[in-house]
Amino acid sequence: MQMPQPNPVILAKKARIVERLLSVLPADAVVHELAETRAYECDALTAYRCPPLAAVLPSTTQEVSDVLRICFEEGVPVVPRGSGTSLAGGALPTGDSVILGVARMNAVLETDYDNRFIRVQSGRTNLSVTGAVEETDFFYAPDPSSQLACAIAGNIAMNSGGAHCLKYGVTTNNLLGVTMVLMDGTVVELGGAHLDAGGLDLLGVVCGSEGQLGVVTEATLRILRKPEGARPVLIGYDSNEVAGACVSDIIKAGVLPVAIEFMDAPCIRATDDFSGAGYPKCEALLIVEVEGSETEIAEQLAKITEIARRHNPVELREAQNADEAARIWLGRKSAFGAMGNINDYMCLDGTIPVTELPYVLKRIGEMSKEYGLEVANVFHAGDGNMHPLILFNANQDGQLELCEALGADILKLCVEVGGCLTGEHGVGIEKRDLMSHQYAPADLEAQMAVKDVFDPGWLLNPAKVFPLGASEGRRSAALAAE
Amino acid sequence: MRPESEAELAEAVAGAQGPLTVRGGGTRGVVSQGDMLETGGLSGITLYEPGALTMVAQAGTPLAEVETALEAEGQRMAFEPMDHRGLLGTTGEPTIGGVFAANVSGPRRVQAGAARDFLLGVRFVDGTGAVVKNGGRVMKNVTGYDLVKLMAGAHGTLGVLSEVSLKVLPQPEAAACIVINGLSDEQAVAAMARALGSPFDVTGAAHAPVGVDGHPVTMIRIEGFDGSVAYRAEKLRALFEGDVSIERDPARLRAGWAWVRDVEIMHGQPGDIWRLSCKPSDAPNLVAKAGAAQVLYDWGGGLVWLRLTEGTDLRARLGAFDGHATCLRGAFPRFHPEAAPVAALTRGIRAKFDPKGILNTGLMP
Numbered sequence: 001m002q003m004p005q006p007n008p009v010i011l012a013k014k015a016r017i018v019e020r021l022l023s024v025l026p027a028d029a030v031v032h033e034l035a036e037t038r039a040y041e042c043d044a045l046t047a048y049r050c051p052p053l054a055a056v057l058p059s060t061t062q063e064v065s066d067v068l069r070i071c072f073e074e075g076v077p078v079v080p081r082g083s084g085t086s087l088a089g090g091a092l093p094t095g096d097s098v099i100l101g102v103a104r105m106n107a108v109l110e111t112d113y114d115n116r117f118i119r120v121q122s123g124r125t126n127l128s129v130t131g132a133v134e135e136t137d138f139f140y141a142p143d144p145s146s147q148l149a150c151a152i153a154g155n156i157a158m159n160s161g162g163a164h165c166l167k168y169g170v171t172t173n174n175l176l177g178v179t180m181v182l183m184d185g186t187v188v189e190l191g192g193a194h195l196d197a198g199g200l201d202l203l204g205v206v207c208g209s210e211g212q213l214g215v216v217t218e219a220t221l222r223i224l225r226k227p228e229g230a231r232p233v234l235i236g237y238d239s240n241e242v243a244g245a246c247v248s249d250i251i252k253a254g255v256l257p258v259a260i261e262f263m264d265a266p267c268i269r270a271t272d273d274f275s276g277a278g279y280p281k282c283e284a285l286l287i288v289e290v291e292g293s294e295t296e297i298a299e300q301l302a303k304i305t306e307i308a309r310r311h312n313p314v315e316l317r318e319a320q321n322a323d324e325a326a327r328i329w330l331g332r333k334s335a336f337g338a339m340g341n342i343n344d345y346m347c348l349d350g351t352i353p354v355t356e357l358p359y360v361l362k363r364i365g366e367m368s369k370e371y372g373l374e375v376a377n378v379f380h381a382g383d384g385n386m387h388p389l390i391l392f393n394a395n396q397d398g399q400l401e402l403c404e405a406l407g408a409d410i411l412k413l414c415v416e417v418g419g420c421l422t423g424e425h426g427v428g429i430e431k432r433d434l435m436s437h438q439y440a441p442a443d444l445e446a447q448m449a450v451k452d453v454f455d456p457g458w459l460l461n462p463a464k465v466f467p468l469g470a471s472e473g474r475r476s477a478a479l480a481a482e
Numbered sequence: 483m484r485p486e487s488e489a490e491l492a493e494a495v496a497g498a499q500g501p502l503t504v505r506g507g508g509t510r511g512v513v514s515q516g517d518m519l520e521t522g523g524l525s526g527i528t529l530y531e532p533g534a535l536t537m538v539a540q541a542g543t544p545l546a547e548v549e550t551a552l553e554a555e556g557q558r559m560a561f562e563p564m565d566h567r568g569l570l571g572t573t574g575e576p577t578i579g580g581v582f583a584a585n586v587s588g589p590r591r592v593q594a595g596a597a598r599d600f601l602l603g604v605r606f607v608d609g610t611g612a613v614v615k616n617g618g619r620v621m622k623n624v625t626g627y628d629l630v631k632l633m634a635g636a637h638g639t640l641g642v643l644s645e646v647s648l649k650v651l652p653q654p655e656a657a658a659c660i661v662i663n664g665l666s667d668e669q670a671v672a673a674m675a676r677a678l679g680s681p682f683d684v685t686g687a688a689h690a691p692v693g694v695d696g697h698p699v700t701m702i703r704i705e706g707f708d709g710s711v712a713y714r715a716e717k718l719r720a721l722f723e724g725d726v727s728i729e730r731d732p733a734r735l736r737a738g739w740a741w742v743r744d745v746e747i748m749h750g751q752p753g754d755i756w757r758l759s760c761k762p763s764d765a766p767n768l769v770a771k772a773g774a775a776q777v778l779y780d781w782g783g784g785l786v787w788l789r790l791t792e793g794t795d796l797r798a799r800l801g802a803f804d805g806h807a808t809c810l811r812g813a814f815p816r817f818h819p820e821a822a823p824v825a826a827l828t829r830g831i832r833a834k835f836d837p838k839g840i841l842n843t844g845l846m847p
Contacts, residue, residue, distance in 0.1 A: 079523065111765075113675075113679055114672070114675040114762070114763050115675070115678070115761050115762050115763055116675075116678060116679060123540060123813065137681070138679075158624060159624045159628065161622050165622065166621075169595060169599065170622060171813040172599075172628065172631065173595055173599050182823070186823050187823070188821070188823045188824055188827070189821065189824070192761070192804045192805065193761035193804050193805075194759045194760050194761055194804060194805035194806070195591060195592075195596070195759060195781060195784045195785070196585065196587070196591075196596055196598075196635070196759050196786060197585075197635055198759065198805070198806030198808070198817060198818040198820065199817050199818070199820055199824075199828055199846055199847065200632060200635070200636055200639075200640075200808075200828050200831060200832075200846070201585070201598060201631045201632055201634060201635050201636075201829070202632075202824065202827055202831075203631075204598060204628055204630075204631020204632060204634070205627055205628055205629065205631055205632045207628065207631075208624050208628045209627055209628075216816075225679050225680055225681045226681060227683075228578075228681050245693065248533040248534070251533065251534075251535060251652075252532055252533045252652070253652070253653065254556070254652030254653070254654065256651070256652075260663065292710060293710075294707070295606075295709060295710070295713055296713060296714075297709050299710055300707065300710075303707075319732070325503050337537050351620040351621070351622045351623055352620065353531065353534045353536065353619060353620055354533065354534045354535075355531055355533050355534045380622070383620070383621035384534070384621060385620075385621070385622040386619050418618065418619055418620070419618065419620050420618050420620055420623045420625040421625045422623075422624050422625050423620070423622035423623060423624065424622055424624055425624070426624050427624075427625060427626060431625070435625070436624060438625055438626075439615070439625075439626060440615070442612045442613065442614050443614055443615050443616060443626075444626070445612075445614075446608065446612075446614045446616070446629060446835070447616070447626050447627040448833040449831075449835070450627055450629070450831060451627075451655075452631070452829050452834060453827060453830035453834060459540045465626060465627075466626075470535060
């Protein structure tokens with residue numbers, strides 16, 4: 001994975017840049033010693049690292065605006081950072097860039113239960129948004145696995161999903177408004193407590209733009225009342241195909257579970273050994289969760305188990321109490337940790353039409369054999385968002401490259417069957433160069449045209465999302481103008 | 483012009499010598515200038531996978547054709563697009579492309595989401611005649627920028643839609659409506675907030691200060707499996723005092739919510755028609771300022787329909803508020819003016835996608 005060479009002109013004026021940043025921020029909010037900037041050298045895609053020129057930690061929208069205006073005037077690239085949990089390298093800096101971290105901006109600004117929204121500073125973590133309204137039985141629906149750590153800013157940048165988005169949607173469906181600072185320091189308000197855009201839906205394109213259009217400092221988020229209860233059922237099958245068919249039938253039957261999670265045999269074995277969840281030994285496992293009152297749960301589970309039985313499950317386990325429910329989720333929730341325990345792994349994130357599940361799983365199995373690398377599958381089956389985990393040995397020469405090549409082939413397969421490269425993690429640097437498999441030059445041109453409007457100098461997170469070759473003209477034009 | 487294929491559409495736009503009025507079925511009251519460019523020739527459902535909850539259709543496909551196909555599989559568009567014909571006195575056949583170009587969402591917006599939330603992918607021809615695709619036909623997709631959202635509601639000013647892919651959902655087994663009579667606007671908005679803030683998954687919350695029988699009526703809808711609907715209807719009824727009843731008759735429910743969705747109360751009436759999008763709890767106060775001849779609250783108060791005497795400048799009456807006012811019928815600009823920095827972004831994007839300035843010129847500020 002390549003990153004552009006740092007601009008020597010910027011490196012040469014580091015002292016002046018730092019001095020200017022210190023003129024608008026408290027001393028402890030500007031990190032510029034090499035030993036300290038290393039803390040920002042990577043995000044959760046740890047295979048790639050590079051300390052930034054400096055990192056700043058503003059506390060207000062005004063400070064963010066001041067920082068961006070200075071960087072704009074100095075021609076310095078800025079890489080926005082939430083909590084640094086991106087799996088796609090969204091917050092990976094270059095040596096000539098300033099990391100703008102929003103971690104200190106974590107206040108709740110307004111809670112409005114009558115109108116069902118909360119307004120927060122963007123550095124607040126996902127789970128603590130729910131934490132702020134839980135007392136009154138409300139919650140914020142998008143729940144990425146990293147929700148304990150990840151920031152709303154990053155959720156908005158990547159349009160994050162989660163296990164429960166089958167029912168509640170992803171970030172873009174739960175985001176009502178933002179306060180955002182453009183690269184030249186201009187503060188804009190998009191959306192608000194009302195439900196739709198008055199003109200072009202700029203909020204819609206900002207969400208998921210991977211920190212390339214502006215820095216979101218405040219967000220208005222839709223909050224929902226918690227359901228009265230929830231309960232999972234665990235269903236085991238002796239083949240992936242049958243489990244896939246069961247998923248399709250449940251969806252078609254009009255039951256809308258909050259989650260349908262799928263694990264294949266390699267994943268079941270690893271997680272069960274790791275967590276002791278007591279999963280059955282089978283080829284494919286589904287966890288289906290429904291919500292409501294006791295009677296409503298019973299009504300939905302009756303329909304689901306009836307469909308499941310038609311496909312001859314080897315195991316069908318309905319949670320009878322909270323403890324059993326927790327045990328059903330235990331293995332799934334520790335899946336990534338379990339896989340990490342036995343191997344290095346790379347986590348993919350392609351989405352496919354649900355009807356293609358059996359074929360894609362079969363093809364991944366074949367490709368896994370061809371490459372000689374084991375692949376475990378754990379994913380959100382209800383919406384076709386797959387997470388194949390490719391197991392490899394990072395200490396063995398050539399294994400990372402082999403793993404990346406298999407990963408690229410699997411993602412191309414997802415595109416071939418009518419799906420996409422990434423369902424919830426984002427493109428970042430990881431899938432940047434695969435974009436031309438999904439999009440034609442005119443498609444990428446239209447997307448880059450949007451960035452031209454928000455950030456004409458291509459200074460915000462410039463080397464992400466688009467293949468370097470495709471964005472090169474714009475990035476070098478900006479450099480020449482500098 | 484009425485191209486029969488995407489290639490012909492691209493040719494028509496590329497070769498245009500002046501402004502083009504982009505038109506699906508022509509039912510949404512969009513007025514622009516220049517030659518008419520109709521999408522009706524691009525018609526037909528190209529893919530429908532009920533098991534994957536997705537449909538792909540050419541933009542000019544009649545909405546009725548989409549609805550019939552979905553009905554046959556027991557599915558529907560959950561965002562419940564309204565029919566503007568009765569309200570605006572327009573004729574013609576609404577198209578699926580027009581639904582998304584105007585981001586048309588009905589009462590279920592409060593629970594299921596808007597049209598834009600169900601649009602999974604688009605193909606369109608931009609103002610230079612280039613064919614562009616974005617998104618796809620899967621539920622979760624963060625691959626590159628979400629131009630799908632940008633196209634939803636752009637009213638054809640950024641490009642002419644040639645194909646859309648959408649998420650559909652199963653029709654529920656049952657429905658019910660809690661009907662509360664006699665509430666003031668403030669009481670009604672508070673009641674709807676209580677219902678929408680309950681765990682009972684409300685899929686519609688509307689209030690008419692003057693209902694069909696001349697008295698105030700507040701309607702709260704729930705949908706789902708039969709047992710669940712019965713349970714939640716009782717729970718919701720218990721939240722309210724006074725004249726409260728439960729309606730379970732399917733035909734009456736369909737008619738009642740179509741009445742709300744299509745703003746039937748204002749059909750055939752004189753004057754200007756405005757649509758107000760606001761913070762729900764602000765709605766009664768805004769309505770008091772508006773001095774309207776007729777009012778209908780939907781989305782728990784987040785959407786207010788107003789009929790005003792012809793030539794009344796609603797925006798001037800309301801002043802600044804959280805939201806916007808759209809003029810659907812009347813001599814005022816259709817869209818609410820935007821704050822300067824937002825307007826600059828909007829203009830910039832239009833200039834990129836339509837550099838010749840020919841697509842529905844003058845429609846957006």
